[in-house]
Amino acid sequence: MRVIVVGAGVVGTMHAWQAVERGHEVVQIEREAEARGASLRNFGQIWVSGRAGGEELETALRARDLWEDIGARVPRLGFRANGSLTPVRNELELAVAEAAVARPDAAARGYRLLTDEEARAVNPALRGEFTAALHCERDAAVEPRTAQLALRTALRASGRHTFLPGREVREVVGNAAVRDDHGDVHRGDAVVLCTGAWLGGLVRELAPALPVRRVRLQMAQTDPLGEPLTTSIADADSFRYYPAYRSPALDALAAGQEQEPVAAAHRMQLLMVQRRDGGLTIGDTHEYEHPFAFDTLEDPYEHLTGVIEGFLGRPLPRIRRRWAGVYAQCTDSGRVVHRERVEDGVWLVTGPGGRGMTCSPAIAERTADELGW
CATH class of the missing domain: 3.30.9.10 (D-Amino Acid Oxidase, subunit A, domain 2)
Structure with missing residues (x-):
């Protein structure tokens, strides 16, 4: 498959990781030169302790195991099981x-x-x-300011990951296809919008009642x-x-x-x-x-x-x-993340809140499973 991931924060990068791990080609598009949002401006905590029981805790525990596995393969993540x-x-x-x-x-x-x-x-x-x-x-930590860079270096080494910075996706132009502000069209088998706190523009158009x-x-x-x-x-x-x-x-x-x-x-x-x-x-x-x-x-x-x-x-x-x-x-406190198909072949994944750094590997794994990657 060819997967288009929009957003280079931790949620987007973990979706790129899941796709590459499963043998697919990934084009990852980021509107900034580098991610600059909450994925860097956080504690780097893998925070299991305070999570709600049930699905949220299960997601956090699964993500904790995935972080440890990825950290062993990408030492620059700085993963440590510090509790x-x-x-x-x-x-x-x-x-x-x-x-x-x-x-x-x-x-x-x-x-x-x-x-x-x-x-x-x-x-x-x-x-x-x-x-x-x-x-x-079970709590742990990584280095938030460098985690995405370390992950992207490992993704690039796979030969199946292309990073396109400085491009804002403006429009869905068909099944699993988007156009950026350079006028370039990116077509794939799936598009995943991981735009973090950027909830305006295209996101508002695609999901005007986003909770x-x-x-x-x-x-x-x-x-x-x-x-x-x-x-x-x-x-x-x-x-x-x-x-x-x-x-x-x-x-x-x-x-x-x-x-x-x-x-x-x-x-x-x-x-x-x-x-x-x-x-x-x-x-x-x-x-x-x-x-x-x-x-x-x-x-x-x-x-x-x-x-x-x-x-x-x-x-x-x-x-x-x-x-x-x-x-x-x-806004629904019982949901770990909002995951929605907003157009044919296009999914929006957003809203993990303070759980983003903790849960992103398991959120991405769930997306990959649901989309049949």
Whole structure:
């Protein structure tokens, strides 16, 4: 087959990977010189721990296995099975962690409840004050700024992958055929539109009632920590935003412990991952109302700094990069991704939200299976 993939973010690139793996020829078209959206502006987390039970967790676990397999073949992905820790500081937070460990799918997620001493043995960089920690062994990480480049280098080596940057697909011109803004027509046996948060133009024309919204977030990266941070780190505010933690204990936490005002105003949680250079990627905020602000605000970064320093027991290294990103999220919270045939031979795959980096290999595998690749 000849497969046309539109979009060079992680979802598009994983669709290209699946097609090449199955022996097909791929033409991958990207409107920028390189992908610049949420696929780069994220934590690089393969985040199993907070996923909803059922299909979402199954997708995340399958994707976790695929990431590990691909990472072994493409070392530049920087795949590492680092797991995560969510330190808790009081009885209300501890009760949510205990409820998570009591889930019937806790073993599949690799949940363990650790004492503070056990958590410090897993991650010695945590020298601050906390009483216990939820450990998820199945969480992992890759390098988000370079993952697509590494994957594309491996795809090019197959001899069956062509990358066409700087071209915006403007029109569907027949069965499995599209025209770009250079006037060139690309014909194949299937076209897959993986356009991320770009929901206007052709996407709006093809799917005017698309059940997907855009979400903006703020993040940052620090100078090197100077020591290994052996796991990813979350804080108890993350319990409020991930469906795996919904329970009467979470209701009690919400009723009995208000978020800090800055965290509540910006719908914040702490997520933190160490990069290969030793720096820390930290975040994040959530903004849903359009139009989005064009600037980044300092209050969220100051809040994150305080939370992190409380866990590390030391000053946070200097922040050297700050940025905002936008991703596309299904408005139906029960769906992992929106997958729709929008024209003959043309499919749209979008809206994984914060699950994109985690679930993209399994999302692409499902697309390939459904399309009979």
